[in-house]
Amino acid sequence: MNLAIMGAIEQGLLFGILALGVYLTFRVLNVPDLTVDGSFALGGAIAAKFIIDGTNPFLATLLAFVVGGLAGAFTGILHTKGKVNALLAGILTMIALYSVNLRIMGKANLPLLREDTLFTFVQNLSIPNLTVGGVTLITGVALVFLIGVMVLKFIIDWFLHTDLGLDLRATGDNPKMIRSFGVNTDTTTIVGLALSNGLVAVSGAWVAQYQGFADVGMGIGMIVIGLASVIVGEVLFGSSSIFRVTLAVILGSIVYRLVIAMALQAGLNPSDMKLITALIVIIALTVPTIAKGIWKKPAMRAVKGGSSDA
Numbered sequence: 545m546n547l548a549i550m551g552a553i554e555q556g557l558l559f560g561i562l563a564l565g566v567y568l569t570f571r572v573l574n575v576p577d578l579t580v581d582g583s584f585a586l587g588g589a590i591a592a593k594f595i596i597d598g599t600n601p602f603l604a605t606l607l608a609f610v611v612g613g614l615a616g617a618f619t620g621i622l623h624t625k626g627k628v629n630a631l632l633a634g635i636l637t638m639i640a641l642y643s644v645n646l647r648i649m650g651k652a653n654l655p656l657l658r659e660d661t662l663f664t665f666v667q668n669l670s671i672p673n674l675t676v677g678g679v680t681l682i683t684g685v686a687l688v689f690l691i692g693v694m695v696l697k698f699i700i701d702w703f704l705h706t707d708l709g710l711d712l713r714a715t716g717d718n719p720k721m722i723r724s725f726g727v728n729t730d731t732t733t734i735v736g737l738a739l740s741n742g743l744v745a746v747s748g749a750w751v752a753q754y755q756g757f758a759d760v761g762m763g764i765g766m767i768v769i770g771l772a773s774v775i776v777g778e779v780l781f782g783s784s785s786i787f788r789v790t791l792a793v794i795l796g797s798i799v800y801r802l803v804i805a806m807a808l809q810a811g812l813n814p815s816d817m818k819l820i821t822a823l824i825v826i827i828a829l830t831v832p833t834i835a836k837g838i839w840k841k842p843a844m845r846a847v848k849g850g851s852s853d854a
Contacts, residue, residue, distance in 0.1 A: 548805045553682065553683075553798055556799070556801035556802065557686060557797070559747060559773065560693050560773070560797040562584065562748075562766060562797070563774055563777070563793040563797040564793060565744040566767065566770030566771060566774055570770075573712065574716040575736075577767075578631065579634045580634075580638075580767040582644075583616060584751075585762050586611060586641050586748065587608035587611075587749040587752070588748040589654070589748075592654040592753075602662070608745045609743070609749075612742045612744060613739065613745070614738070616738040616739070616741025620733050620734030624730035625730065662754075666689075694794075701786055701787055704786050711732045772800050772825045774793045775828040776828045778792055778793070780795070781796070
């Protein structure tokens, strides 16, 4: 397995946290949240700034989760209390966060190459690569990332089966029904958006530490990447249960990164990556619909044939 593929797997795991956050809003809450582009960069900015100032990288990442959650809660309050359209509320918060991120960082880019980060901590563990028959299946770094992402996945699985988690799922499925049981859907929406953007900020913090810098523009297009991971994961691996779908979106993130890596290795221009991402999402959205239409036609003919014979 070459270095590009290994790097794609490592990045896919880190962006898998982003995919989990997008899944919570896009599928569970049924809310299109564009705050993601801002909160991803916010997580990177918070982590980089605090690490440079001497904060422990674990604490800096936790702070990124908290501040990202506050950004998501702000979007939720705009939407529920201010009665602003969910899409517009996310756009407004995303735009505001660009200036906030610049204010936090003090400049457009903060390097972390000489700082102690989560990535340097993982490297210092010197965990050997998992190799079978001379072929490296997974690097030691990716193995640690996998453990971290799976821990977050199991926490989300547990949360979505708690009373609050069930209320959150019901809010996305049928808000009128759950309100009739006395549940405040405004509160569940705000909690869901806060948790989602907290996870997105953690992904941004991890990615900033992995790549060695935080950039004010690093969040551009993250919502599309998150959606691509969610949709590709659901199409390829299914969504029959919470356990399965959260695993699917993480695997979808890895598949997405592998497709991008292979496209680059095939000689495509890096500037075309946004176009490739859009095509991946379009294909993942339309193929199941087209396939259902193709399968329905023979079934309809069979039914009509049976009716005429009768």
